[in-house]
Amino acid sequence: MNERHLQALATDEWRHxxxxxxxxxxxxxxxxxxxxxxxxxxxxxxxxxxxxxxAVVPQLTSIELDTDLAxxxxxxxxxxxxxxxxxxxxxxxxxxxxxxxxxxxxxxHHVPTVELQDRMFAEVARVLRPGALxxxxxxxxxPDFEALHEDDIYNPVDPGTVExxxxxxxxxxxxxxxxAYAWAVQARRAG
Numbered sequence: 001m002n003e004r005h006l007q008a009l010a011t012d013e014w015r016h017x018x019x020x021x022x023x024x025x026x027x028x029x030x031x032x033x034x035x036x037x038x039x040x041x042x043x044x045x046x047x048x049x050x051x052x053x054x055a056v057v058p059q060l061t062s063i064e065l066d067t068d069l070a071x072x073x074x075x076x077x078x079x080x081x082x083x084x085x086x087x088x089x090x091x092x093x094x095x096x097x098x099x100x101x102x103x104x105x106x107x108x109h110h111v112p113t114v115e116l117q118d119r120m121f122a123e124v125a126r127v128l129r130p131g132a133l134x135x136x137x138x139x140x141x142x143p144d145f146e147a148l149h150e151d152d153i154y155n156p157v158d159p160g161t162v163e164x165x166x167x168x169x170x171x172x173x174x175x176x177x178x179x180a181y182a183w184a185v186q187a188r189r190a191g
Contacts, residue, residue, distance in 0.1 A: 010046050010048065014048055015048055015051075015052075018048060018049060018052055018105070019052065022105065022106070022137050022182065022184075023052065025137065025177070025179075025182065025184050026105070026135050026136070026137040026184035026185075026186075027135055027186075028186070031056065032052070032053050032056040032057060032103070032135075033056050033057070034101065034133055034135075035053070035057055035100060035101030035102070035103060035133060035135070036057075036099075036100025036101045036132065036133070037057070037058045037059060037100050038058070038059045038061075038098070038099050038100045039053065039057040039059070039060050039061070039099060039100060039101045039102065039103065040060075040061050040062075040063070040094075040098075040099040040101070040102040040103070040124070040127060040128075041053055041060055041061070041062040041063070041102070041103050041104075041105075042062075042063055042089045042102060042103070042104045042107065042120065042124060043063070043064060043065070043089065043104060043105075043107030043108075043110065044062040044063075044064050044069075044073060044084075044107075045064070045066075045069055045107065046069060046072070046073070047062070047069075047072075047073045047076065047077070049103070049105045049106075050062050050073065050077070050082060053103060054077070054080060054081055054082050057081070057101075058081060059081055059083075060081060060082045060083070061082075061083045061084075061085060061094075061099070062082060062083070062084050062085070063084075063085045063086075063087050063089050063092060064084065064085070064086060064087075065086070065087065065088055065089065067086055070084055070085070070086035071086070074086075089120045089123060089124070090111075090116050090119040090120050090123055091119075091123065092123050092126075092127055094127045095127070096126055096127065097127070097128065097129045097130065098127050098128075098129075099127055099128050099129065099132060100128075100129060100132055101128070101132050101133040101134070101135070102124050102127075102128055102132070102133075102134045102135070103134075103135050103136070104124070104134070104135075104136040104137070104138075105136070105137050105138075106137060106138050106139060107138070108120075108136065108138045108155075108157050109138055109139065109153075109154055109155055109156045109157065110152075110153050110154075110155070111153070111155060112153050112155055113155065114155070117155070117157065117165075118165055118168070118169060121165060121166055121168075121169035121171075122169040122170060124169070125169050125170035125171055125189055125190070126170070128189040129189065130189055130190065130191030131188055131189060131191070132188065132189045133186060133187075133188060133189075134166070134171060134185070134186070134187045134188070134189070135184070135185070135186050136162075136184065136185045137182060137183070137184040137185075138156070138157055138182065138183060139156065139181060139182050139183075140156065140159060140178060140179075140180070140181060140182060140183055141156040141158070157183070159176055159178040159183035159185075162174070162176045162183065162185050163176055163185075166185065166187045170189065170190050170191075171187035171188060171189060171190060172187070172188050172189075172190045173186075173187060173188040174186075174187040175187070
């Protein structure tokens, strides 16, 4: 993630956007508590979403690929209800059916290929309990969103493909919502 993007994700404006727009759009009336008691967060980056989730979810495990981001988040949240794991979400070090729910916020566009995104979806399905909720949210492809990713990975997900991709990965009851700025999905782990 480039420095400009990291700085934007650490602002009060981004926190306000998450609280007032992204979370209500993605979670709906149930809110993050719908993730259950042992939730997984994929790709927390600097941890603004982590801070909002941990206020509601009893136990949160966040998996982050970037060593520096994972270390900083682990150090900042030591002694809280959050466990930060440095790892690759396309091959997670967790046992099958471990988590009661999972969240992925504005991180999928940082996964470099569709194949890796799909592998990540399948891994999330593997580590979720049957019937567990996945909530994901990301921006739609547009020039201003792309400009924020100069010298960075930018591989936006077409919301029109999400239902089929999640069904293939092992999810059911897939509900996708999209607008001019973002898309969100709620899906349940099959079984």
